Amino acid sequence: xxxxxxxxxxxxxxxxxxxxxxxxxxxxxxxxxxxxxxxxxxxxxxxxxxxxxxxxxxxxxxxxxx
Amino acid sequence: xxxxxxxxxxxxxxxxxxxxxxxxxxxxxxxxxxxxxxxxxxxxxxxxxxxxxxxxxxxxxxxxxxxxxxxxxxxxxxxxxxxxxxxxxxxxxxxxxxxxxxxxxxxxxxxxxxxxxxxxxxxxxxxxxxxxxxxxxxxxxxxxxxxxxxxxxxxxxxxxxxxxxxxxxxxxxxxxxxxxxxxxxxxxxxxxxxxxxxxxxxxxxxxxxxxxxxxxxxxxxxxxxxxxxxxxxxxxxxxxxx
Ligand SMILES: Cc1ncc(C[n+]2csc(CCOP(=O)(O)OP(=O)(O)O)c2C)c(N)n1
Ligand code: SF4
Ligand code: SF4
Ligand code: SF4
Numbered sequence: 340x341x342x343x344x345x346x347x348x349x350x351x352x353x354x355x356x357x358x359x360x361x362x363x364x365x366x367x368x369x370x371x372x373x374x375x376x377x378x379x380x381x382x383x384x385x386x387x388x389x390x391x392x393x394x395x396x397x398x399x400x401x402x403x404x405x
Numbered sequence: 406x407x408x409x410x411x412x413x414x415x416x417x418x419x420x421x422x423x424x425x426x427x428x429x430x431x432x433x434x435x436x437x438x439x440x441x442x443x444x445x446x447x448x449x450x451x452x453x454x455x456x457x458x459x460x461x462x463x464x465x466x467x468x469x470x471x472x473x474x475x476x477x478x479x480x481x482x483x484x485x486x487x488x489x490x491x492x493x494x495x496x497x498x499x500x501x502x503x504x505x506x507x508x509x510x511x512x513x514x515x516x517x518x519x520x521x522x523x524x525x526x527x528x529x530x531x532x533x534x535x536x537x538x539x540x541x542x543x544x545x546x547x548x549x550x551x552x553x554x555x556x557x558x559x560x561x562x563x564x565x566x567x568x569x570x571x572x573x574x575x576x577x578x579x580x581x582x583x584x585x586x587x588x589x590x591x592x593x594x595x596x597x598x599x600x601x602x603x604x605x606x607x608x609x610x611x612x613x614x615x616x617x618x619x620x621x622x623x624x625x626x627x628x629x630x631x632x633x634x635x636x637x638x639x640x641x642x643x644x645x646x647x
Contacts, residue, residue, distance in 0.1 A: 342406075353426035353619075353626040359586050376425070391586035393410035397423065397430030403410035 341388030341405040343381050349400035350378035356392035356401060365392060413441045415466045422460070426626025428616030429458050431583045432525055432592070436496070437465060439597040443604070448492045450484055452477040456498035457531040475506025478513035481520050492603055494521035499540040500530040503565040510565065514609050517574025521599045522611040524566070527618040528637065535621030539563035542640050547621065562640055566613045570647040576608035578646040582615035584633035588643075615641060 343364070350372060356379055357365045364386045365379045372378045378400075388405030412418060415437035423429050440446050446467050453461045455474035462469035472480050477495035485493040495502075502510050502524050513520065529547055530536040537547040537554060540562050544553040554562075570578040577599065581592035592614055599610035615637055617629040624632055 349420060351425035355426060355626050355630065358627045358630065388409060389586075390410040394586040394589050395431070397427055397434075398421065399412045399416060399430070399434055401410070402408060402412075404406045405409045 341386045341403070342383055343386060343392060343404070344402045345379060345381055346400045346402075347378045348373040349398050350374075350376070351398050351400075352376040352378055353397065354379065355395045355397070359391045359395045361389065361391065362387060413438045415440045415446050417464055417466050419464060421464055423457065424618075424620045426617060426619045426629060427457070428527060428583050428614070428618070429461075429525065431589055432496075432523065432614050432616055433458075433461060433464050435589070435593045435596050436494075436523060438593060439600055440467065442597060443600055445492050445600065445604070448490065450488075450491050450493045452481045452484075452493065452495040454495070454497045454501040455532070456501050456525075458496055458498065458525070459532065461496055475501050475504070476509055477501065477506065478509040478518070478520065478522070482513055482516070482518050485518060485520055489519075492521070492600060494523060494600070494603075496523045497525065498531070499524070499526045499528065499538045500533075503539045503563050507565070510569065511572075514569045514575050514611070515572045517572075517576070517608045519603055519606055519608050520610075521603050522609070523596060523599070524611055524613045525616045526613055526641065527616045528562075529618050529621045531618050531621055535618075539565070540641070542637065546623075564641070566611060566646055569611055574609060575611070575647060576602055577610040578613070579611075580613040580615070580641060580643050580646060582633055582638055582643055583617065584615065584630045584638070613641070615643075
């Protein structure tokens with residue numbers, strides 16, 4: 340199944356990936372990363388591998404597998 | 406299972422100093438992807454600006470030369486003329502390219518230099534604290550237009566891409582916007598085409614990239630994308646200008 344990997348400590352918590360994911364596959368984590376911000380986590384039920392989250396991420400924190 | 410999206414090798418695996426949601430990070434990645442897809446990393450020389458992107462050379466994995474503020478196209482002209490085998494591009498903000506560097510921009514364009522220009526329009530001076538830029542929208546509040554840009558006082562947003570497109574020496578001008586995944590992909594093909602033009606000796610190619618500065622727009626990154634779609638792109642219409 341398609342899925343993504345998030346580099347937690349690269350994430351700056353802009354939430355742009357949450358905004359653009361057509362499937363609602365991402366949410367804000369409750370635990371801080373090394374930068375001291377809440378990164379995003381992958382929910383991973385029906386990711387289509389569309390790459391939108393990776394394409395919009397300004398910090399190249401997302402890898403997409405399909 | 407195949408990896409279908411990840412960092413390209415011309416982009417270093419390092420954290421950037423950019424604010425959360427800043428468009429510079431996206432633009433840097435698109436340039437790196439275009440360069441790797443065209444397989445020109447060993448030929449490329451990037452001219453980095455003064456502005457928030459002043460240390461872009463730390464984020465790219467190819468040769469760069471740092472320019473004084475606004476002088477990118479003078480330096481690029483010199484390098485390309487001495488080393489025509491290299492692929493030379495400038496990366497410049499609106500303060501850099503369209504304010505202090507207006508003369509260099511117009512004259513390099515008018516000479517039809519065989520160069521690639523990536524012009525990052527975020528409608529403010531980011532690095533120095535969010536002052537008004539030539540591209541600031543009418544009514545937009547900035548540190549130096551606290552009541553909003555007033556045309557009576559500060560004039561109109563400068564459409565440098567449209568101006569440059571008038572010059573016979575210019576081969577191609579396109580405006581794109583990193584306001585959605587679709588917009589980002591369009592921006593990438595425009596950037597790639599602008600590099601390809603130089604490889605084919607077509608002449609001066611400029612890509613204006615509308616790019617978010619959530620910090621000095623006083624918007625969240627998500628609302629910044631909406632503002633670009635609903636407001637900024639009305640003043641700066643997207644598409645091929647030349
Ligand atoms: C000769 C000179 N004049 C002024 C400055 C101050 N200065 C630094 S960056 C900048 C403007 C940056 O704005 P922009 O080019 O739009 O880039 P951004 O930071 O928004 O990416 C100015 C005026 C300078 N460094 N050198
Ligand atoms: S690849 Fe597409 S569907 Fe999967 S998480 Fe990213 S945006 Fe959502
Ligand atoms: S777009 Fe990138 S930096 Fe922004 S929240 Fe998502 S993973 Fe983090
Ligand atoms: S001030 Fe604006 S342009 Fe500069 S890094 Fe922050 S968001 Fe980006």
